[in-house]
Amino acid sequence: MIITYAEIDGFRNLKGISFQPDTKYNIIVGANAQGKTNLLEAMWILSGCRSFRGSKEKDYIALGGDRMSSRIKLRDSVREQKIEYTMFRSANTPKQILLNGVSHKGTRALFDVFKCIAFIPDDVDIIKGAPEKRRSFIDMAASQLNPAFVVHISKSNTIMNHRNALLKSISQGGPGSEVLEIWDRQAAHEGAVISYMRHDYVSKINEICRELYQTISGGSEVLELEYRSNVFRKEDFEKPCGEDAFEKYYRRLRENCEYDIRTGITHAGVNRDEIDIKINGVSAKEYGSQGQIKSAALVMKLAQAEIYMKRSKDAPVVFLDDVMGELDENRQKFVFDIIKDMQVFLTTPNEGAILPGISGKVIRINGGSIENA
Ligand SMILES: Nc1ncnc2c1ncn2[C@@H]1O[C@H](COP(=O)(O)OP(=O)(O)O)[C@@H](O)[C@H]1O
Numbered sequence: 001m002i003i004t005y006a007e008i009d010g011f012r013n014l015k016g017i018s019f020q021p022d023t024k025y026n027i028i029v030g031a032n033a034q035g036k037t038n039l040l041e042a043m044w045i046l047s048g049c050r051s052f053r054g055s056k057e058k059d060y061i062a063l064g065g066d067r068m069s070s071r072i073k074l075r076d077s078v079r080e081q082k083i084e085y086t087m088f089r090s091a092n093t094p095k096q097i098l099l100n101g102v103s104h105k106g107t108r109a110l111f112d113v114f115k116c117i118a119f120i121p122d123d124v125d126i127i128k129g130a131p132e133k134r135r136s137f138i139d140m141a142a143s144q145l146n147p148a149f150v151v152h153i154s155k156s157n158t159i160m161n162h163r164n165a166l167l168k169s170i171s172q173g174g175p176g177s178e179v180l181e182i183w184d185r186q187a188a189h190e191g192a193v194i195s196y197m198r199h200d201y202v203s204k205i206n207e208i209c210r211e212l213y214q215t216i217s218g219g220s221e222v223l224e225l226e227y228r229s230n231v232f233r234k235e236d237f238e239k240p241c242g243e244d245a246f247e248k249y250y251r252r253l254r255e256n257c258e259y260d261i262r263t264g265i266t267h268a269g270v271n272r273d274e275i276d277i278k279i280n281g282v283s284a285k286e287y288g289s290q291g292q293i294k295s296a297a298l299v300m301k302l303a304q305a306e307i308y309m310k311r312s313k314d315a316p317v318v319f320l321d322d323v324m325g326e327l328d329e330n331r332q333k334f335v336f337d338i339i340k341d342m343q344v345f346l347t348t349p350n351e352g353a354i355l356p357g358i359s360g361k362v363i364r365i366n367g368g369s370i371e372n373a
């Protein structure tokens with residue numbers, strides 16, 4: 001898919017931005033703190049994903065301003081669609097989301113429409129960060145492939161919140177023990193489905209990562225990803241997810257019940273899963289060099305793009321925020337080769353640091369506006 005038009009105003013420091021992107025490369029150039037990342041972020045939020053900077057929605061509006069808007073036209077193999085996101089600082093309905101002119105309550109509807117992948121320097125946290133970072137990377141990537149996954153995740157989160165509230169109530173002598181079992185049945189159902197879907201995605205991405213990492217490391221190193229469920233064993237995933245899996249998950253929740261009640265939190269299940277990432281057989285998180293960790297994170301994102309490409313007629317839009325400058329020429333070539341069929345928006349403070357073969361539309365950002373626009 002391709003963004004054919006973008007118009008942004010009042011989003012952080014951005015003012016009066018409008019442009020028709022190149023169908024291939026868009027190189028956003030500017031000094032520090034001029035609004036390059038803001039420009040990517042303003043388009044990214046139209047994908048229904050949370051900000052890749054982890055910022056809160058209310059911070060989208062310019063300080064001192066009372067309204068922000070971001071709109072794009074998006075063309076895929078079927079049609080052109082229009083996404084508009086407007087937010088007001090003071091209004092009864094602070095947020096307005098329009099998809100082809102039709103109003104939607106939240107950004108959820110956009111998730112199925114606009115697919116994009118962002119590469120940011122913080123991607124190394126997928127490897128270095130807490131297990132939660134790895135789970136959410138896998139969950140996001142798997143959801144992109146299969147939107148039903150989002151529904152399971154959000155159901156599971158709701159059930160877990162109820163369950164944890166119930167645990168606290170029971171521990172304080174309140175009611176709840178009779179309904180806990182009912183919640184556990186539901187938690188087991190969603191949890192098992194999520195485990196199997198995660199396992200499936202990690203197996204897929206593992207194969208591609210292995211290949212890509214071998215190439216990027218000059219054929220000498222092996223990257224391996226393995227999903228570690230704390231309910232299921234490897235062999236369990238050989239059978240499809242069904243009654244046996246639900247039962248096993250349920251029993252696991254019940255085993256831990258007393259401990260959960262004492263502590264007020266759920267100790268078993270998908271909220272405790274891990275994805276092991278190894279380079280040459282040892283934990284990348286514990287033993288990886290900075291370069292290895294950077295390459296591994298890059299490869300995981302590229303693999304995500306590749307898996308998506310295989311499944312869909314429409315390539316995702318790629319955002320590269322300040323990552324090219326850190327890569328040597330060979331690695332840049334490697335990246336551009338994989339994303340060659342995708343529309344790319346990349347930011348850089350230094351135009352000269354981008355490979356000479358990469359040319360397209362240059363967008364110069366200064367003080368939140370496009371220069372010479
Ligand atoms: N809510 C906001 N309102 C106004 N300006 C903001 C807001 N949030 C961030 N900024 C400004 O945006 C600029 C940083 O933009 P950013 O896109 O991160 O820059 P860069 O070009 O380095 O990527 C800074 O000048 C910062 O003060």
Ligand SMILES: [Mg+2]
Nearest residue numbers: 036037038322
């Ligand atoms: Mg930036």
